[in-house]
Amino acid sequence: MIRMETRTLLVMAGIIACLHSAHGQKIEATIVETTVNNKANSYYTGNRAPLSREYFTRLPVTTFEPGGWLRKQLELQREGLTGHLGEISIWLSKNDNAWLNKEGQGKWGWEELPYWLKGYAEIGYLLNDKKMIGEAKFWISNVIRNQRQDGDFGPKVLRNGKRDLWTNMPMLWCLQSYYEFSGDKKVLSFMSRYFKWQLGVPDDQFLEDYWENSRGGDNMLSVYWLYSRTGENFLLDLATKIDRNTANWRQQNTLPNWHNVNIAQCFREPATYYLQSHKKADLEATYNNHRLIREIYGQVPGGMWGGDENSRKGHDDPRQAVETCGMVEQMTSDQFLIRFTGDAGWADNCEDVAFNTFPAAFMPDYRSLRYLTAPNMVVSDAKNHAPGIQNEGPFLMMNPFSSRCCQHNHSAGWAYYAGNAWMATPDNGLAFQLYTKGKLKATVGNGETVQVITETNYPFEESIEMKIVTSSQVQFPLYLRIPEWCDQPSVSLNGRKIPLSKSEGKYIALNGSWKNGDKLRLDLPMKIKVRQWVKNKNSVSVNYGPLTFSLKIDEQYVQKDSRETAIGDSKWQANANAEKWPSYEIYAASPWNYGLFLEKYDAIHSFTIKRKEWPKDDNPFVNSAAPIEISVKGKVIPSWKIDQYGLCAELPKSPVTTEAPETTLTLVPMGGARLRISAFPVVE
Incomplete structure (x- = not known):
């Protein structure tokens, strides 16, 4: 907790x-x-006074060389979308790209490049992959070379006549990681010039657009990073300006908006400014934001919350989903907050998301992903499931050309996890x-x-x-x-x-x-624990140590043509071979509508743990290779069906009475289940 x-x-x-x-x-x-x-x-460089000292300090990216299943995930990303996205995504094309133009002009270029690059580069550093390191350096060197005379850089995107600065925020993170890897001091002078330019932008022109206004905290983190290395006092004034112009993440019973990535990314903003303000209320605001979103929409297993892209009142069932971007940003927030607060609870949450939610957002080979993943999800297809989910379109299928934000931003999830394993x-x-x-x-x-x-x-x-x-x-x-x-x-x-x-x-x-x-x-001895979600129909989830378990559902994969299923603004490069990057629908090939039958006075003894051989390919996040399975008794709930929106109907309230015969169910780790029921009704 x-x-x-x-x-x-x-x-x-x-x-x-x-x-x-x-x-x-x-x-x-x-x-x-x-x-x-x-x-x-x-x-190792931590916060410079007067910033509050960190309880833990992030180590440079090359300090730790991951192995085992974590290395395998990074290697799969390298061989999958992350490693090849520069060859197929039009947004990473080197022709007419605004990131390669000194005036920031070009047909292609906004958040997509830095979203991809921040994970791509770190995977290259972690795996010591010369090709990836060289490609990352190409982009970063051009970003530095193309800084404008006034200090501004990047695509010159205007919103209502005002300069949109959001896209530069993730690129600053790419530069910081590159500095840790290379020691190139051009990064420090580049960032100092840019921040002096930002300080001169009038408040009524600064962080005015929706995305940059929500996410100003990411800009502030880079300001503090630079200040701790150079000690330039103007940077503290800029941090105060950023906080003043960022959306108000300090409201007691609401949030400035309910977009899942904004929440995951920016609920940490008050705690970040706390490093400078030293006001307890700022730190408390971050904890309050975390508590609030989970009380309203997060009464589900897996470390995240429901609400799809934008949370809606009354839509809090475990069938509501979260963006893959949201998972990455939640894990990233957790990692910062471990350092800032010293609270190990943030590491617990990071593990919860990383082990139980994040891996299931991808095909096992990481060559496609889905935009939305839910704790209870029994179909993953190209149909429009709105208004059952908030998004209109084919947002539930595994697609190399899912919505372009997650298509690019997913790359940082495992890389940042590895980079924060030790401090x-x-x-x-x-x-x-x-x-x-x-x-x-x-x-x-x-x-x-x-x-x-x-x-x-x-x-x-x-x-x-x-x-x-x-x-x-x-x-x-x-x-x-x-x-x-x-x-x-x-x-x-x-x-x-x-x-x-x-x-x-x-x-x-x-x-x-x-x-x-x-x-x-x-x-760390592990035990079965049954968690009851009283606010969500008295449903239960099953944990064994840090792992949450889901019903093992036979998954039927149907391959599709990615050119036909690509989502809106996710576009191909002209020479991309679509046959090498198929999309998939996944359908349940076995019943899913079960409730658990638990011993009334001793629920823990309802379960039997079965250990299996470690997978030869070092990838445990696949149902067929799960090294742990759990057996439990259950019953079909005939009235719990696919609803009019093509989703599993909302949970029936437990306990549920059913005349169906008792049967033995197999549960597998939630993170390897692309189709899953992980919040269960309890049957009598």
Whole structure:
């Protein structure tokens, strides 16, 4: 659960445990709520005063080399749409592209290029892919080269005669990532010139259009990034100007608009400005926004909320969907807020979206995606399902040419997840936030370089093994996040268990001296938990650790011609081969309208867990390859059918009485289920 509290290091009486070795090694284990941010990390750039110090600092993009299933997802993206979108999307054409024109003129060019590039480039950096790095540098070098004399840059888009600055915001993020990778100082002077130009734009001409007005917080994040590296005081004045002209995300019982991507992207804006204002009300506003959208539309599993593109009152059933863009931006917000607040609850939410919602938005090969994905979704076709969903058009099918925003913006989801798996801490240590296999190489302690090699199939397994590689004994703190769902974590060093208190806390802080070859093991025992969504017809969802489970529905895939199913403004390049990029409809080939039959006084014992062999291709987000399945009894609910809009009808209120015979159901991880029922009625 995400909470807003005063962050202090809590060393509770009796919970410090020490482990000594024959080599004079000493490791202290302490349960803490978060880090103490009373100083700055010596090796990685965090916030510069007077900005509030971060509790955790993002490491440069090349610090961590992902492995396992996460690397597989990045490789699939490289071989799929992300890696080839520059060859097929007209918006990334190098002919008549406004991003390649010094005056910002051209037929093609708005948010699409930076949306794609921010993920494409980071995947290239993470995989050390020379071709991708070279392509990213082509675009970034041209953006820098084409900065105009007054400092402005990018497509010169006008809305009602006023300069639209939204498209530049994601491009600034591409430049920041490139700077971390390359150290090219031209990025700093480029951004400084642009921000001086922004400061001179009159308020009545600044952030006036819908998108830029909603999303000014992204502009502010780049301003703070630059300020923390250059210390130019005018940047703080610009941040205040941005906050003043951005939509009001501080309203108590409403939001400035109900567009799902705006919400996911910008509910963090008040917490971002809190870094400068130091006003508790700003931080509280972000928490209030997060609470509000989930209370009204988020009574569903999977970490997101319903409402389709724009949420509508009365449309809060689990069949309501969210854009793929919204998933990416929610995960990104979570990652920033871990750093700004020290609250591990944001990492819990990031995992929820990443494991349970995001992967299902794509075909398993990442060569097509759908615009909208819902927790309860039993058809994924090209039909118009409005007004059952808010969008009119073929928005539920898997399509390489889905709506052009998600078509390009999806690329950043896994790349940013990998880039925030590890973070630096104010006491020159490291924090493992998002558990995954890989290799970290970072500077710690008194300036020593250390590697941490991790082996795990988390979240499909309970254990994370870490090996310390160092040239000499080194002292630094290591923080391991305790997920909200785990109540009995355990840690072992070199085969010896370190005692831990059962007191509450969100991190295990291991502080002491580490030697080469030390082997650390974190165990996070998983249990079945049934979550009841009282506000949504008393429905239930089934969790096992961080994974939510869905009914296993046989999925029938029907291939379509992408030229016929392309959505409106998603256009082909002239030489693109459509046959290599098909679209798909998915239909249920087995019954889906089941309710769960749960033991009245002991619901947990209604379930049986079955573990299966790890998939040979390292991709667990496919029904047929799911390494965990759960069995439970259930009954068909005959009255729960496809409705007049071609969607699964809204949930019947539980408990539901049905005379149908009891049968055994198979549940699979929600993230691998392209068709799914994950919010279940309960039957009697």
